[in-house]
Amino acid sequence: xxxxxxxxxxxxSMYSFFVVMILFFSMWIGTGQFTKVxxxxxxxxxxxxxxxxxMTVRITAWTMRxxxxxxxxxxxxxxxxxxxxxxxxxxxxxxxxDNIILQKYIFKRGIYRGIQHWLIAWGCIGSxxxxxxLTFGWMHFRLVDATTYQMVxxxxxxxxxxxxGLLASLVFEGLNITATMLLIGVIMAIVRRIKNxxxxxxxxxxxxxxxxxxxxxxTATGLFLxxxxxxxxxxxxxxxxxxxxxTTVLFLxxxxxxxxxxxxxxxxxxxVPMNYQEExxxxxxxxxxxxxxxxxxxxxxxxxxxxxxxxxxFQTKDGHQLSDYCTGCRRKIRVMSQLNMNSPLGExxxxxxxxxxxHLPGFGRGRSEAFYDNxxxxxxx
Numbered sequence: 532x533x534x535x536x537x538x539x540x541x542x543x544s545m546y547s548f549f550v551v552m553i554l555f556f557s558m559w560i561g562t563g564q565f566t567k568v569x570x571x572x573x574x575x576x577x578x579x580x581x582x583x584x585x586m587t588v589r590i591t592a593w594t595m596r597x598x599x600x601x602x603x604x605x606x607x608x609x610x611x612x613x614x615x616x617x618x619x620x621x622x623x624x625x626x627x628x629d630n631i632i633l634q635k636y637i638f639k640r641g642i643y644r645g646i647q648h649w650l651i652a653w654g655c656i657g658s659x660x661x662x663x664x665l666t667f668g669w670m671h672f673r674l675v676d677a678t679t680y681q682m683v684x685x686x687x688x689x690x691x692x693x694x695x696g697l698l699a700s701l702v703f704e705g706l707n708i709t710a711t712m713l714l715i716g717v718i719m720a721i722v723r724r725i726k727n728x729x730x731x732x733x734x735x736x737x738x739x740x741x742x743x744x745x746x747x748x749x750t751a752t753g754l755f756l757x758x759x760x761x762x763x764x765x766x767x768x769x770x771x772x773x774x775x776x777x778t779t780v781l782f783l784x785x786x787x788x789x790x791x792x793x794x795x796x797x798x799x800x801x802x803v804p805m806n807y808q809e810e811x812x813x814x815x816x817x818x819x820x821x822x823x824x825x826x827x828x829x830x831x832x833x834x835x836x837x838x839x840x841x842x843x844x845f846q847t848k849d850g851h852q853l854s855d856y857c858t859g860c861r862r863k864i865r866v867m868s869q870l871n872m873n874s875p876l877g878e879x880x881x882x883x884x885x886x887x888x889x890h891l892p893g894f895g896r897g898r899s900e901a902f903y904d905n906x907x908x909x910x911x912x
Contacts, residue, residue: 542591542595543587543588543592545587545593546587546591547584550583550587551580551582551583551584554579554580554583554667557667557669558669559684560685561667561668561669561670561684561685561686562668562669563666563686566671567668567670567671568668572665572666573696575662575666575776575779575783576666576667576778577780578779578780578784579662579666579783580784581783581784582783582786582787584607584786585784585786585787585788585838586786586787586792586795588787589787589788589792590795590796593796597836597837597841598837599799601833601836601837602799602806602833603799603802604831605806605833606800606802606805606806608800608830618805618808619805620640622801622804622805622808623801623805624860625804625806626798626800626801626803626804627798627801630797630800631797631798631800632749633649634648634649634652636777643719643723644723645839646716646719647716647719647720647723648672648716649716650712650713650715650716650719651712651713651716651717651720651746652794653709653712653751654709654710654711654712654713654714654716655709655713655746655791656794657705657708657709657712658706658709658710658713661705661709662706669684669686670682670683670685671683672808675691678686678693678694679691679692679693679694679695680693682702682845685786686748694829702767707751707753707754707757710750710753710754711750711754713746713749714747714750714751714754715748717743717746717747717750718747721740721743722740723746724740724743724823736874738789738790739790741785741789742785742789742790742791745778745781745782745785746782747780748778748781749775749779749781751781752771752774752775752778753775753779755771755775756768756771756772756775760770778819806827806829806830806833807827807830807844808827808910809818809830815827815828816828816830816831818855818856818857818860819851819855819856819858819860820856820859820863821856821857821859821860823857825857825858826857831854831855835852835854838852838854840882840912847864
């Protein structure tokens with residue numbers, strides 16, 4: 532890989548090249564060697580390529596950060612460890628179910644926020660999946676006979692359905708369903724940000740509100756398209772179609788570079804219970820000062836590696852790292868350092884001596900009579 536990387540400007544450009552080639556090849560398969568390309572989706576296709584290139588660049592830059600790199604490295608190392616397979620499987624399954632599918636971590640902050648975030652998250656995931664599937668030709672529908680539609684996935688015939696059946700309705704109305712979820716979630720988010728005065732103090736319009744407005748414009752124009760051809764006889768359908776394509780292209784191009792980027796990297800949350808969850812007697816870390824268990828072996832090792840890569844020197848005089856001590860002992864070390872004490876820790880169980888032998892002049896001297904005379908004169912005035 533190192534030799535291959537020299538042929539490109541950077542890692543990001545190399546991975547972007549691979550991603551584009553994979554998309555191109557998958558599109559070649561899905562469209563039957565480009566014989567079933569829908570040119571009405573050309574704008575979406577260009578924006579989708581930009582989306583994947585942007586995501587590749589951002590994720591590459593994100594994984595090259597010292598902290599992210601160490602977490603990924605630790606995750607791969609622990610997944611190869613056979614003694615941790617049960618723990619790894621449990622952590623991955625629990626995190627995916629709780630944090631990704633149900634998103635319990637948001638519901639803990641409030642039911643309203645939980646419902647809002649869940650609708651936006653799964654509305655985005657569903658809309659992106661359907662959009663990419665249709666745009667790149669990964670799936671399309673063909674009419675087998677007068678009463679049967681068939682879904683073709685990468686050129687392979689799959690599900691057959693009656694055009695008036697429940698399954699066909701759910702499949703054909705998939706984008707409308709996800710757009711409705713998005714619309715409800717986005718409106719809830721905008722209302723919350725308008726009415727919540729605490730959020731108004733900390734939020735940034737260009738960072739927090741802009742993605743909501745883009746999502747609102749995209750979902751509203753998409754649903755208006757359905758209303759136009761189903762209820763209004765195609766009224767302004769070409770104009771609405773162009774407007775929806777513009778808002779969708781804007782959304783796809785903006786996605787990798789704004790606040791919405793947190794969506795694809797959220798699955799990295801599995802690394803916390805998989806790598807840094809404490810198990811007594813297995814991977815707990817003892818404080819060098821007081822001997823109490825205070826953290827996880829892997830976590831402390833990764834913290835020290837990350838700090839070293841970022842040129843942060845927290846080494847104590849005894850040759851250990853500050854992170855080898857618990858929070859209480861770190862406070863003692865900090866106090867002793869500020870008081871110019873020689874010992875990096877002293878007696879962990881004993882009291883901290885605050886007398887460092889340094890006395891500031893002036894506080895022990897008696898004041899002259901002139902001081903009191905001047906003070907009496909000022910009070911009389």
